[in-house]
Amino acid sequence: MADYREAPLATRPKTLDPNEYFNLSPEQRRAEEARGAVRANLKRQYQLQLNNPHRKELIEDPALTRWVYARANPYAHFRPTNKTSLLGAMFGVVPLFALYYIFKTDRV
Amino acid sequence: MRTSEYVKQQQPVNMAGVGFRRWAQALSKGKGSGISALLSGCRAASGLSKDSLPGPYPKTPEERAAAAKKYNMRVEDYEPYPDNGEGFGDYPKLPERSQQERDPWYQWDHPDLRRNWGEPMHWDFDMYIRNRVDTSPSPVPWSTMCKQLFGFIGFMLFMFYVGEKFPAYQPVAPKQYPFNDLYLEKGGDPEKQAEEVKHYEI
Numbered sequence: 001m002a003d004y005r006e007a008p009l010a011t012r013p014k015t016l017d018p019n020e021y022f023n024l025s026p027e028q029r030r031a032e033e034a035r036g037a038v039r040a041n042l043k044r045q046y047q048l049q050l051n052n053p054h055r056k057e058l059i060e061d062p063a064l065t066r067w068v069y070a071r072a073n074p075y076a077h078f079r080p081t082n083k084t085s086l087l088g089a090m091f092g093v094v095p096l097f098a099l100y101y102i103f104k105t106d107r108v
Numbered sequence: 109m110r111t112s113e114y115v116k117q118q119q120p121v122n123m124a125g126v127g128f129r130r131w132a133q134a135l136s137k138g139k140g141s142g143i144s145a146l147l148s149g150c151r152a153a154s155g156l157s158k159d160s161l162p163g164p165y166p167k168t169p170e171e172r173a174a175a176a177k178k179y180n181m182r183v184e185d186y187e188p189y190p191d192n193g194e195g196f197g198d199y200p201k202l203p204e205r206s207q208q209e210r211d212p213w214y215q216w217d218h219p220d221l222r223r224n225w226g227e228p229m230h231w232d233f234d235m236y237i238r239n240r241v242d243t244s245p246s247p248v249p250w251s252t253m254c255k256q257l258f259g260f261i262g263f264m265l266f267m268f269y270v271g272e273k274f275p276a277y278q279p280v281a282p283k284q285y286p287f288n289d290l291y292l293e294k295g296g297d298p299e300k301q302a303e304e305v306k307h308y309e310i
Contacts, residue, residue, distance in 0.1 A: 003249070004245075004249050005249050005250070005251060006250075007246075007249075007250030007251070008204070008243075009241070009242070009243050009250070010243065010244070010245055010246040010249075010250045011205065011209060011243050011244065011245050012245060013245040016245075031182070031184065034182055035182060035185070038180060038181070038182065039224065039227075042180060042224060042225060042226035042227065043217070043224060043225075045225070045226065046217055046224070046225035046226065059225070061225055061226065062156055062160060062226065063179070063180065063225075063226050063227060063228055063229055064229065065155065065156050065161075066156070066160070066161060066162055066178075066179070066199075066228075066229075067229040067231075067233060069156075069161050069162055070162040070196075070197065070199045070231070071231070073162075074194070074195025074196070074197075075195060076164075076195075076197065077164055077165065077193070077195050077196065077197040078193055078194070078195045079192075079193025080193065081192055081193045083192065083194075084192075084193050084194060
């Protein structure tokens with residue numbers, strides 16, 4: 001498996017990842033520790049809410065709210081550029097005229 | 109404006125009228141146009157405040173730090189999508205990895221989604237759940253799998269095409285009928301002698 005090559009839908013397995021074995025500098029470790037601290041804080045917040053006996057409502061996840069908001073409001077940050085205009089034309093304008101033409105000319 | 113409302117008012121105020129007046133004022137000096145201005149004038153106070161919702165692309169380092177803090181990420185880890193007008197704003201660009209790849213033995217807060225509470229969600233999270241797209245390592249390299257599958261399909265298509273071009277079947281001939289090509293059954297005269305029809309050659 002030494003010639004394993006990655007693809008967009010196939011990542012490298014952890015046992016073949018060189019970062020697991022070589023990138024163990026103190027900076028990397030400190031970064032991992034900082035990430036662990038953030039994660040532990042979030043876990044603590046969640047556990048406090050989960051095990052609170054006086055809680056009656058659902059635990060709201062702000063990350064989920066942000067994700068939903070971001071996916072629902074892309075137009076707020078939309079700008080017409082070459083790529084976005086081309087995509088808009090390919091998906092919105094071209095099928096309209098192409099399908100009209102096909103339906104009108106190609107009769108069984 | 110808000111301090112004047114603190115003064116206790118003795119006469120009853122029609123709140124609907126107040127609300128309508130404020131809405132008309134916001135519309136008249138609002139920046140938006142059309143339906144979006146009519147509808148999104150205000151948001152309910154029960155949701156998140158505006159500074160903890162996704163915003164525009166961060167341009168200064170302070171904005172980046174604030175955005176990283178908002179999304180519960182380290183400033184070094186935070187990387188927004190490139191600002192090319194495709195509608196991402198300051199949403200972080202997380203690695204394109206499916207949830208199937210995450211450790212199945214770790215105690216996730218939501219085990220079926222393999223995600224912890226408060227963790228920033230990938231933009232395509234609903235695509236990367238375990239029922240859908242999976243990016244975990246394949247047992248055989250991707251290129252090998254592609255070559256095998258498309259090689260087989262291509263070979264079969266080519267062979268079917270060749271078979272259409274050069275058909276190979278049992279030899280057939282037109283159907284042969286007995287009794288001089290059914291002379292009497294086809295309405296031939298019984299008195300007359302029919303011409304002999306021979307379907308063989310010796």
